[in-house]
Amino acid sequence: MASATVPTLTLVRLCAMQELRLSVRSRWTQIFAVVFAGLALAVAASGYVLSGGSGLQDFSRTAASLVELVLILVPLTALVFGVMALTPDAGAAELLYSQPVPRPTILLGKLAGLCLALVASQAVGFGAAGLLLFWRSGADGVMGFIGVVAGSFVLTAVFLALAAALTAGATSTRRAHHLAVALVLWFLAIVLFDVVALGVASLLRSGTASRLLMVAVIVNPVDAVRTATLLAVEGTTAFGAASLAFLRMTGGALGAGLYLAASVIAWVLLPLIVAVVRVRRADI
């Protein structure tokens, strides 16, 4: 008895909704939402605490302080969550991939569901904190805060795509290995890349060093999001030498924004292409 042919978008939606349902029921997603809310509130409160006062900072200050924490935590959560969800038990993967659905459709659907779940968890967490900040300090600088949250969403998409490239077609037997690789990747992107870039730049002549640092801003998605978010939160006042050089090279904020957008789009698309190729070739 023949089945009806299901449109590809419907299949993607089915897989995405299934993954979203699983993620929403996962305790980890709920914990992430609480952690993001707690983090934003702790950052908002800590500014005055450190200066001997009490109460919550406004949106601008909170956003500026929150950026670095988001840059560290969001890639880590996206990578770990992605690896865990995209390396199912062999029996589950075999049943799913034996269905009459192209493998990339399943993978993209699962990724979309995961991304929605993590973005929703951040939206709930940051949103709850944002409501409290609005109640206590008003709406001043709210766009900067929204910029940080948007940066957080972008980083989620980038690092979920990287998790997909890493794990495409894998099952839980390789989960520990992939988690270890994901942690190395996170360390490279968050810590080592900047240290190496700055170290190498310090050995070069000024012009060459500037160019290297400019390229570094685009090459590393974390730096690209950092630069874009700082641009959104504080304009160019928070920029260091590399970012200022980057701004000059790209002809101002708009040009820089376009370069940074292209960088993060590439960092989503390229890993996705790798993931699709790998999942097509994989033996499951």
Place this chain on the structure above:
Amino acid sequence: MITFREFAKTFAGVHAVHDLSFVVEPGEVVALLGPNGSGKTTSIKAAAGLIRPSRGTVLIGEPGRPSTEAAARQACSFLPQRVTFPESLTGREVAEFYCRLRGRGADRIQEVMALTGLNGSSARAVGTYSGGMTQRLGLAVAMAAQAPILLLDEPTAALDPDGTCAFYALVESRRAHQQTVLFSSHQMGDVERLADRFAVLVEGRLVASFTARELTTHLADRGVMKVTVEELPHDALTSVRSLAPKAVVAADQIIVPGAASVRLAVLDVLREHGVGIRGWSAEEGRLDAFYRELVGEAR
């Protein structure tokens, strides 16, 4: 129809299957037999489109399409050896998801849940299911697909007697509808009861393939007759040995292995020699013994 054409698969330099050429005809129920690591799972997973051949092809339907194409998998429903489901989903949610992936409504879910004995548990989270219930849910998903080809990898391994009955009912209903079933099993009872044809794999090679009728002949040829006699004169023993060289005499009993015709001929010879027969019994060969013989010869 499933066509393995010189199918070979190598994993990291290890040959799992060598040049398997084999056709499962439409409407056939075929059992894949073989020791652990003989390539049964690899072959079934290749038919389910999960494993890409290192060489050769695995085609589904007529005209054949490579099993790795999603369109070919529309014709197949596969149940893995150790099926698992996300623990936070209910049985019904699992079945609905797989029905929708095939563009089917959820109208059959109630029926397959009842057939697999899960009707009372369909609203429970899969995480609360036992291993046998999880396997039954896998069976329900396979049944709900209503695909013309069913691929089952050791389907009864974790099933209790009720689940096994549900599996038998599934295969019998497929046979009644002229649908194709390819399954692997170590349970000789399942195999003998269900299969129209048997294929034996050893170390990745197909070493034997025979129909149920041919199996009956093979097993009859491997029968044993035990005759209890009052006395056995030397000339009668000589005549028995000429007919059945492997016959053994132990006290007052003659044990005659071999085909039914040989065993009957031995009885006739004993009667011709006037040997008093106090009693006799005969049993056909057993599939497990025949299987061990095939595996032993192939190694």
